[in-house]
Amino acid sequence: xxxxxxxxxxxxxxxxxxxxxxxxxxxxxxxxxxxxxxxxxxxxxxxxxxxxxxxxxxxxxxxxxxxxxxxxxxxxxxxxxxxxxxxxxxxxxxxxxxxxxxxxxxxxxxxxxxxxxxxxxxxxxxxxxxxxxxxxxxxxxxxxxxxxxxxxxxxxxxxxxxxxxxxxxxxxxxxxxxxxxxxxxxxxxxxxxxxxxxxxxxxxxxxxxxxxxxxxxxxxxxxxxxxxxxxxxxxxxxxxxxxxxxxxxxxxxxxxxxxxxxxxxxxxxxxxxxxxxxxxxxxxxxxxxxxxxxxxxxxxxxxxxxxxxxxxxxxxxxxxxxxxxxxxxxxxxxxxxxxxxxxxxxxxxxxxxxxxxxxxxxxxxxxxxxxxxxxxxxxxxxxxxxxxxxxxxxxxxxxxxxxxxxxxxxxxxxxxxxxxxxxxxxxxxxxxxxxxxxxxxxxxxxxxxxxxxxxxxxxxxxxxxxxxxxxxxxxxxxxxxxxxxxxxxxxxxxxxxxxxxxxxxxxxxxxxxxxxxxxxxxxxxxxxxxxxxxxxxxxxxxxxxxxxxxxxxxxxxxxxxxxxxxxxxxxxxxxxxxxxxxxxxxxxxxxxxxxxxxxxxxxxxxxxxxxxxxxxxxxxxxxxxxxxx
Numbered sequence: 001x002x003x004x005x006x007x008x009x010x011x012x013x014x015x016x017x018x019x020x021x022x023x024x025x026x027x028x029x030x031x032x033x034x035x036x037x038x039x040x041x042x043x044x045x046x047x048x049x050x051x052x053x054x055x056x057x058x059x060x061x062x063x064x065x066x067x068x069x070x071x072x073x074x075x076x077x078x079x080x081x082x083x084x085x086x087x088x089x090x091x092x093x094x095x096x097x098x099x100x101x102x103x104x105x106x107x108x109x110x111x112x113x114x115x116x117x118x119x120x121x122x123x124x125x126x127x128x129x130x131x132x133x134x135x136x137x138x139x140x141x142x143x144x145x146x147x148x149x150x151x152x153x154x155x156x157x158x159x160x161x162x163x164x165x166x167x168x169x170x171x172x173x174x175x176x177x178x179x180x181x182x183x184x185x186x187x188x189x190x191x192x193x194x195x196x197x198x199x200x201x202x203x204x205x206x207x208x209x210x211x212x213x214x215x216x217x218x219x220x221x222x223x224x225x226x227x228x229x230x231x232x233x234x235x236x237x238x239x240x241x242x243x244x245x246x247x248x249x250x251x252x253x254x255x256x257x258x259x260x261x262x263x264x265x266x267x268x269x270x271x272x273x274x275x276x277x278x279x280x281x282x283x284x285x286x287x288x289x290x291x292x293x294x295x296x297x298x299x300x301x302x303x304x305x306x307x308x309x310x311x312x313x314x315x316x317x318x319x320x321x322x323x324x325x326x327x328x329x330x331x332x333x334x335x336x337x338x339x340x341x342x343x344x345x346x347x348x349x350x351x352x353x354x355x356x357x358x359x360x361x362x363x364x365x366x367x368x369x370x371x372x373x374x375x376x377x378x379x380x381x382x383x384x385x386x387x388x389x390x391x392x393x394x395x396x397x398x399x400x401x402x403x404x405x406x407x408x409x410x411x412x413x414x415x416x417x418x419x420x421x422x423x424x425x426x427x428x429x430x431x432x433x434x435x436x437x438x439x440x441x442x443x444x445x446x447x448x449x450x451x452x453x454x455x456x457x458x459x460x461x462x463x464x465x466x467x468x469x470x471x472x473x474x475x476x477x478x479x480x481x482x483x484x485x486x487x488x489x490x491x492x493x494x495x496x497x498x499x500x501x502x503x504x505x506x507x508x509x510x511x512x513x514x515x516x517x518x519x520x521x522x523x524x525x526x527x528x529x530x531x532x533x534x535x536x537x538x539x540x541x542x543x544x545x546x547x548x549x550x551x552x553x554x555x556x557x558x559x560x561x562x563x564x565x566x567x568x569x570x571x572x573x574x575x576x577x578x579x580x581x582x583x584x585x586x587x588x589x590x591x592x593x594x595x596x597x598x599x600x601x602x603x604x605x606x607x608x609x610x611x612x613x614x615x616x617x618x619x620x621x622x623x624x625x626x627x628x629x
Contacts, residue, residue: 025159026218028090029102032311033077034298035227037278038130042077042142042227044245045117045125046088048105050150051157055100056586058613059149064103067092072107074116074125077227081300083259083308083379085222094219096161102251104223105150109141110607128231128243133443143244145554146591146609152556155251157221220254222311226298228280229412232559233442234435236595237548240602246410246433246559248485250297252311258341259310259381260324265388266305270330276300278446279328279389281307283339284427285321292416292481292492293323293427301326310379314341324384324457327429329394329446335419335427335454336384336464344379383461390468392450393510395476395498398517399440405522408580409436409552409562411484413520415447416492417471418479419454424472426479426492434482436562437550444515449476449498473497480518485558486582487523494521525582532583532616535623536576538565538594543572546606546628549596551576553614555587565596581616588616596628 029049035042051065067089075086088104107114109124117125126142144151225247232244266277279301284293301307314320320341326334399413412433416426435442452471455464473479477497481490500513525531534553540546549565561581565574582588593609606628614622 025094025096025161026090027092027094027159028218028220029088029092030085030220030222031075031077031088031225032080032083032085032222033225033227034081034280034300035078035231036280037276037300038132039078039128039227039231040131040137041079041122041127041129042231043074043117043120043122043125043127044077044142044225045072045074045107045114046104047072047107048150049089049092050103050105051094051099052101052103053097053099055154056589057101058589058615059103059152060613065095072114072116072125074114074120074122076120077225082302082306083299083310083381088223090218094159096159099155099157099159101152101154102157102221102223103150103152104249106144106147108144108147126245130243132241138241140241140243143242143607145244145246145552145557145559146593148609148611149591150557151245151247151249153223153247153249153251157219157251157253159219222252222254222257223249224252224297224311225249226295228298229295229431229433232433232436234437235442236437236597236605237599237602240597240605242605244436244559245557246554247557252313254311254344256313256315256343257311258314258320258344259308259312259379260322260339260341260384261306261308261379261381262324262326262384263386264301264305264307264326265386266301267388268391269389276303277305277328277330279326279331281309282325282327282428283309283312283322284325285323286425287489290425292425292489293325295428295431296322308379308381310344310381312341314343316343323427325427325429326387326389327448329430329448330392331389331448332392332450332468333417333429333448333452334387334389334466335452336387337454337456339382339384339457341382344381384457385461385464387464387466390450390453392448394446394448395500395513396444396446396515397478397480397496398444398515399434400517400519401440403439403519405520407434407439407482407520408484408487408523408560409434410559411482411487411520411523413441413445414481414483415445416479416481417452417473417477419452420469420472429478436552436559437564447476447478447498449513451475480520482520482523484523485555485560486526486529486585486587488526490521490523494518525580529582530584530620531579532581532588532620532622534561534578534581534590534592534614534616535621536563536578536592537573537625538569538576538596539573539625539627540569540596541628544570546570546596546598548599548602549574549594551578552593552595553578553581553590554593555590560590565594569596583616583620584618586617590614590616590622592624592626594626594628 049067052063073088080086107125109126124141128142129139232246282295282298324336415430418426453466455466480494483489500511547570551563553561563576563578568574596606610626616622
């Protein structure tokens with residue numbers, strides 16, 4: 001005889017199950033980004049998303065809830081700039097809890113082209129298209145550091161416990177969910193969900209335990225990738241270029257995020273070949289020690305002069321305040337202080353009908369199809385009104401080719417200016433990553449030689465009283481200071497100024513100043529961090545197949561250090577020692593990859609990753625041996 005539980009009792013038992021294992025909650029994850037004006041496309045194809053409650057767990061550690069995508073998703077950071085959101089996936093059944101890390105597993109550009117990348121028009125699964133200094137369009141694979149280990153992002157994302165209906169709409173290998181997405185999800189599903197500690201495992205419900213219908217607002221998370229810092233141009237031998245993603249991405253809960261919008265009058269300002277002005281906008285906050293401002297988020301000014309900084313973390317009880325820096329080599333920098341950011345009411349995906357078939361494997365609880373691309377039209381940002389930037393003359397600066405101090409390969413060079421008012425601390429005006437193989441900027445940094453406009457925000461959309469004055473460093477003067485992941489920030493002592501002083505406000509009469517070179521100060525380790533040493537042996541399959549190469553050391557997809565393989569590599573084996581690595585910290589879990597090439601054919605590069613971590617979290621030394629294929 002078959003017994004069927006009364007609906008009320010079934011609901012009560014489901015509620016008890018929620019208390020014991022937690023009800024899954026529908027979650028969607030989007031990608032947004034920012035890119036410099038010379039990029040026409042930056043495609044990233046994602047094949048998996050992972051969640052972990054530990055901020056320091058490595059990709060091979062336990063505790064990961066892994067969600068392979070049934071179809072990889074390709075998103076263009078150029079198209080999804082300006083506060084736009086490109087959906088990676090929606091409908092994830094994530095176990096309730098607070099997640100301190102999210103990991104993005106990209107599809108390597110070297111493997112077969114995915115359908116999504118092909119449809120987008122890309123040649124590679126991940127790709128960067130840009131116009132170089134000669135005006136030539138380059139279409140290059142976007143190189144990742146150990147792509148199979150992914151990009152780890154420390155964050156704090158809370159997935160709340162769902163309701164009884166959500167619990168009954170669990171993952172099932174035989175269930176199918178059909179619903180209409182309008183900012184909320186409505187669906188009916190049959191099945192049960194079981195979770196284990198460590199990697200989350202789904203099970204098939206073979207007996208119907210109940211059916212429920214629920215209307216539930218999904219958890220909306222966004223990953224933000226800043227291409228002005230994370231897209232690293234570099235040069236192989238004989239001038240062969242490459243683009244590497246050294247990620248410093250952030251992740252946001254969109255229910256706890258706001259935005260800042262503005263409008264610039266672009267009359268008489270120079271734009272790029274694509275009609276986009278070379279003007280960036282950054283939101284900045286004070287560093288923990290109060291000595292400088294740090295960039296939290298950046299965005300590009302669009303061809304119509306509008307911009308949107310989104311998402312920015314805030315909350316309803318204590319709104320966050322940001323200083324906004326509007327900058328570019330062709331304008332006088334504008335700084336708007338103390339912009340109050342409140343929560344935005346945003347729908348992350350437009351109205352769409354989505355049919356989802358869930359398939360459970362031994363490593364995930366759900367497997368859904370990507371949702372369509374979202375827009376920023378539903379964001380209700382704080383407005384700083386309309387501003388008219390002054391045109392400016394500019395000059396360029398770069399590092400000396402023989403720097404007095406060798407910087408870590410993952411370093412970026414910041415160019416700071418300080419308002420002349422009492423108590424001001426330096427703002428980041430421009431910043432660029434160094435070429436990790438050559439220890440200089442891939443392109444000399446353009447810098448405005450004008451004075452600075454500044455004012456204080458009062459109300460959304462209200463007029464801002466702007467005052468023009470020379471910064472503390474003088475018109476066109478900057479402080480040059482490097483920074484790098486896991487290293488202490490550089491001192492704020494090295495200064496530069498243009499070789500030819502000018503305060504001209506029209507670009508037609510600007511002189512052509514000489515390039516200014518500077519030796520950046522050295523970077524030390526933070527207090528309490530030990531200095532570590534990594535020993536590596538790299539063997540190539542045949543002597544002299546490659547005569548050049550670089551060994552790259554990364555953490556969570558971010559470049560930390562690099563070392564040339566040296567002339568000994570041409571004989572078949574190279575021994576490399578990397579000194580000064582941050583060691584004996586929770587972030588000292590390193591992965592190694594190699595780039596090898598022959599100087600006669602530098603475009604033919606062998607890229608290979610070492611599969612195992614070099615764990616220096618409780619040690620000051622590590623070693624590995626890698627044989628190239």
